[in-house]
Amino acid sequence: MRLGIWIAYRYNRPMAQKYGTFLSMIDGHHIYLQCECGRQAEVPVLAMIEALGPEARLKDVAERSRCNGCGRRGAIAELRIFYKVKQT
């Protein structure tokens, strides 16, 4: 599977922390996270729901994600919701 078009919604950090969207409403999407240390991750929203629970909101992702690089929690420099378009 190739990564196709990114349909990305950009939020700056304060917006992401306030943002109240339920993850269950965007469970077909992925979330791109960049830590303040520069490490990047792409995580399926479904995996976020498994980790944070069915009532989790986007702000929980921003606040509770821990970086695998520097170990800090909630040090999100950038958060994007995107949809991976499968190309055949």
Ligand SMILES: [Zn+2]
């Ligand atoms: Zn980090």
